[in-house]
Each structure stands twice: as C-alpha cells, then as structure tokens.
Amino acid sequence: MGILDGKRILVTGVLTDASIGFHIARMAQQEGATVVLTGFGRMSLVERIAKRLPEPAPVIELDVTDDEHLAGLADKVSAHVDGLDGVAHSIAFAPQTAMGGNFMNTPWGDVATAVQISAYSLKSLTAACLPLMKSGGSVVGLDFDAGQAWPVYDWMGVAKAGLESTSRYLAKYLGPDNVRVNLVAAGPLKTMAAKSIPGFEEFTDVWPERAPLGWDVADPEPTAKACVALLSDWFPATTGEIVHVDGGVHAVG
Numbered sequence: 001m002g003i004l005d006g007k008r009i010l011v012t013g014v015l016t017d018a019s020i021g022f023h024i025a026r027m028a029q030q031e032g033a034t035v036v037l038t039g040f041g042r043m044s045l046v047e048r049i050a051k052r053l054p055e056p057a058p059v060i061e062l063d064v065t066d067d068e069h070l071a072g073l074a075d076k077v078s079a080h081v082d083g084l085d086g087v088a089h090s091i092a093f094a095p096q097t098a099m100g101g102n103f104m105n106t107p108w109g110d111v112a113t114a115v116q117i118s119a120y121s122l123k124s125l126t127a128a129c130l131p132l133m134k135s136g137g138s139v140v141g142l143d144f145d146a147g148q149a150w151p152v153y154d155w156m157g158v159a160k161a162g163l164e165s166t167s168r169y170l171a172k173y174l175g176p177d178n179v180r181v182n183l184v185a186a187g188p189l190k191t192m193a194a195k196s197i198p199g200f201e202e203f204t205d206v207w208p209e210r211a212p213l214g215w216d217v218a219d220p221e222p223t224a225k226a227c228v229a230l231l232s233d234w235f236p237a238t239t240g241e242i243v244h245v246d247g248g249v250h251a252v253g
C-alpha cells in the first residue's frame, strides 16, 4: 500500500533526472500513483527521461505562457487518465539579466517573463487542470523562501514572493471546491534551473553548514517526499501553507 494508491497526478517540470519534478514523479509512482508528465521545449530529452521512471510515463508538451497549450491541456491529460487528484508545479525561469546581482538594471520585460513563468503560471496551470479535479485535489508548487532578500537570486526572489502569494489566493478561491494549494520551500539543489543562476555557489557553499539537520545539495529526495506527502490524503485540512524542506535553515539566525 502506498500513500498515493489510486491517485492520478500530473507532474510538470521534468527536464533531467536531477529535476525535482523527476523525483516527485518517481516517488509518486512508488507510492502507487498513475503519473502523467508535461515537458517544455526539449521534448525528446523529456521523453527520454520519462522512460527512466519506474513506470514509463506519457509526456504532454506544455509551455505555461502558451494559451493554446493551456486550453488543450485537460483534453490531452484525459487521453491518459479519467481525472486528476493532484498537480505538481515544478516550473521556474528568469532571464540571466534578472539574477546574479543585476537587480538595479533588469528591464521590466525580463522581470515580467520571470513573474509570468515562475508565479502566474501556478494560477494558469491550476485553472487548466480544474475541469479534471471534479471532487477536489491537491496542488503543490516549489518555492525558494521569499521571506528575505538573498544574494544573486534577485528578481527570481521577487517572482517567488509572487508565487507564495499566488498560492495563498488560490487556496482562498479553490478551497470551496476542495482543492488544496501548498508550496514546498526547498533548500538549494543542483539542477538545471540552479546552474543557470549566476553565483549559485553562494547558497550551496553555506547551506550544508547552516542547516541544523545538515543539507545535501545533490539529494532532491527530501523535497520530493514532502511534495508526495502534500499530494496525498495525509494533509486534508492544510492549504495556503509553505512547508520548508531546507534542513532547518529558515528557522535559525
């Protein structure tokens, strides 16, 4: 028996086998879920990675900025499962100009891209999946604690603050439909998205020392486990919440 037995889960954001989304999909399957993936851009790579899951999973193309992709998503998912019980949003992007210490010079167009893909998309994706969540469900997004200004994270930090607020509003508006919306605020992990942040070592160098529980930047499993737990029935009265999976860094000075 797994905690996701019988659940149908859509997992976004799988790019490589280091992607947090890959590990959510893997653990969701191990806990009994049927998983459908979405991929962006490099579809042949995503399809190859999808075959490395315990059960090869179907992949649907989804650019969260493309209205046609969003409008067609529910139909495409329906070709594989007869509804959804959960959605994992594991998507973020910011242009290079928006990170790495360039905060004062980033043009609005680049900020807008970061906010649309990394924050607004939680609403777009959830809305696109709602027709499949007739009896409710669980939406989980990936956060990096936006309660403070970090080195180099810059406008991605602003986008994450937007993501945190978006999840609270979604929790407010979708609670009556029995849809829960929560975030997992992970510590730094070595993924493609992380490598694209200039100066990311500023996090990975200090985090393992600062974390009361320690922190392994190469181990996405604790983060994926928390996502799977939130996708399960074991948090039935929790919504609008941010669960920190960061070794405890957020709690110490």
Ligand SMILES: NC(=O)c1ccc[n+]([C@@H]2O[C@H](COP(=O)([O-])OP(=O)(O)OC[C@H]3O[C@@H](n4cnc5c(N)ncnc54)[C@H](O)[C@@H]3O)[C@@H](O)[C@H]2O)c1
Pocket (backbone or CB within 6 Å): 012, 013, 014, 015, 016, 018, 019, 020, 021, 039, 040, 041, 062, 063, 064, 065, 089, 090, 091, 092, 093, 117, 142, 143, 144, 185, 186, 187, 188, 189, 190, 191, 192, 193, 194
């Ligand atoms: N790696 C970390 O240190 C860390 C820490 C905390 C939170 N997170 C968050 O975890 C999530 C997943 O990132 P990751 O670290 O696994 O990196 P990743 O690069 O493996 O995943 C990011 C995903 O976003 C997708 N994406 C980008 N633009 C898109 C678009 N327009 N439409 C649809 N998908 C798009 C990419 O295709 C990719 O699959 C992100 O929200 C990230 O901010 C990461």
